[in-house]
Amino acid sequence: MRDNIFLWLLYMIVGLGLHAQTTSDQTIMEMTAQKYVVVLGIAQDAGYPQAGCTKTCCEVYWNGEETQKYVISLGIVDKANNQMWMIEATPDFNKQLRDLQTHLENPQVVPNGIFLTHAHIGHYTGLMHLGREVIGAKDLLTYVMPRMADFLTNNAPWSQLVKINNLRLEVMEAEKAVDLNNGINLTPFLVPHRDEYSETVGYKIESEKSSLLFIPDIDKWEMWEKDLKEEIKKVEAVLIDGTFYQNGEIPNRDMSEIPHPFIEESMKFLQDLEDSEKAKVYFIHLNHTNPLLRDTPERKAFLESGFKVVEQGQVFEF
Numbered sequence: 001m002r003d004n005i006f007l008w009l010l011y012m013i014v015g016l017g018l019h020a021q022t023t024s025d026q027t028i029m030e031m032t033a034q035k036y037v038v039v040l041g042i043a044q045d046a047g048y049p050q051a052g053c054t055k056t057c058c059e060v061y062w063n064g065e066e067t068q069k070y071v072i073s074l075g076i077v078d079k080a081n082n083q084m085w086m087i088e089a090t091p092d093f094n095k096q097l098r099d100l101q102t103h104l105e106n107p108q109v110v111p112n113g114i115f116l117t118h119a120h121i122g123h124y125t126g127l128m129h130l131g132r133e134v135i136g137a138k139d140l141l142t143y144v145m146p147r148m149a150d151f152l153t154n155n156a157p158w159s160q161l162v163k164i165n166n167l168r169l170e171v172m173e174a175e176k177a178v179d180l181n182n183g184i185n186l187t188p189f190l191v192p193h194r195d196e197y198s199e200t201v202g203y204k205i206e207s208e209k210s211s212l213l214f215i216p217d218i219d220k221w222e223m224w225e226k227d228l229k230e231e232i233k234k235v236e237a238v239l240i241d242g243t244f245y246q247n248g249e250i251p252n253r254d255m256s257e258i259p260h261p262f263i264e265e266s267m268k269f270l271q272d273l274e275d276s277e278k279a280k281v282y283f284i285h286l287n288h289t290n291p292l293l294r295d296t297p298e299r300k301a302f303l304e305s306g307f308k309v310v311e312q313g314q315v316f317e318f
Contacts, residue, residue: 034080035184035318037205037212038103040096041070042284042312043293044243045122047092050288057289066294069312071122072216072285074239075100075111076205078182082106085180087115087203087214093126099313113141113170115178115186117216119151119197127158130166139168143178145188146171148198174201183207184318191215192223194259204235207318213238216285219259221269229270232277237316240266242283242309245290245298263292267305278306 041047048069049058060066071090077100078084084100084107101107116124130137144152149171152158161167172178177185184207193200202215213235221228232238243260244250261269263283270281283292291298292309299309 033315033317035078035182035207036076037316037318038075038077038100039239039284039310039312039314039316040073040075040086040099041088041090041092042286042310043069043071044285044287044290045071045090045120046288047071047090047122048286048288048293053288055289057291057294060294069286069293070096074214075103076180076184077103078180078184079104081182082108083112083180083182084108085113085115086111087186088117088123088216089114089126089129090122091125093129096126097129110135110137110140113143113180115143115188115203116148117202118193118195118200119148120194120217123216124148124152124158127152127161127167131157131161132164132166137166139165141170142167143170143172143186143188145174145199145201147195151197172201189226191218193217193219205318206235210237210316210318211235212316213240215240217241217243218261220261221266229273229277232270232273232280235280237280237282239282239284239310241285242266242290242292243285243287245292249287249289263290263302267307270307275306279308282308282310284310 049061061068070092072088073090073096074087076085082104084104086096086100090096100111110130129135130140149169152169153162162169172188174188174190177187179185184205187204188201189204191200191202200217202213205212205214211234213231215238218224218241241260242263245263247262270278286293292302302309
């Protein structure tokens with residue numbers, strides 16, 4: 001009886017508004033939420049551990065002291081209609097697709113659609129799993145911006161996926177919402193980034209109940225035409241670029257060649273926000289060197305600041 005009362009209380013708590021839940025809450029989430037965003041990966045393009053890394057940050061994984069972190073990706077789940085979508089197609093696509101499928105009772109082989117942000121390796125190369133050598137998908141809706149469409153259409157091996165109709169490219173417009181026909185909309189918006197092969201976008205994901213901002217890559221907040229502080233006030237949660245914790249994190253590289261807002265910079269930029277607004281901010285896209293990726297003194301101190309780190313498997317209910 002006591003256990004039943006406890007579960008009922010949890011049910012009531014979870015049923016109120018937008019909630020962030022981790023995999024430890026999975027059983028409760030399955031009892032209540034029908035539409036939600038699930039975090040399928042939190043690491044920078046190369047994942048964690050990273051190839052070639054012999055530093056302590058990756059050695060603790062090989063020594064069994066830390067868990068693998070997949071490359072950044074989100075899933076969108078509509079349990080009532082047995083549908084699922086992915087944002088990003090990463091090098092960890094096979095494992096992330098499996099994780100996403102476990103959220104549906106009768107999952108299909110491929111997502112109902114894939115949304116891409118840009119043409120850097122961690123964000124689109126998982127498309128290779130959809131070709132002849134693996135799944136052999138048929139007309140899988142792949143939502144891209146114009147330059148990204150040109151990149152995939154005119155460069156092998158991706159062009160074969162388009163030519164033989166493994167993918168059906170749907171070209172989006174900035175600031176124009178894509179309706180998933182289930183009460184959830186995704187709106188792409190341009191952000192400044194290293195656009196060697198395509199433009200870069202973030203997404204606003206919204207329903208009648210709640211909304212979430214997803215910006216995995218950006219050069220610097222001051223370069224964006226929008227005001228991040230104001231955008232935070234318009235949504236219930238934001239998942240933003242947290243690639244590097246601080247300058248000098250990669251001592252043998254010129255970090256100006258791989259511009260991202262350091263987390264220390266972002267925290268300073270957002271320091272005037274009210275506590276309730278800070279609580280909306282989650283950092284994602286963490287490089288293997290980032291101390292927030294592991295159980296470190298820096299992570300413990302950071303969590304006392306009011307900001308948050310996204311967890312792999314975390315759920316944001318819609």
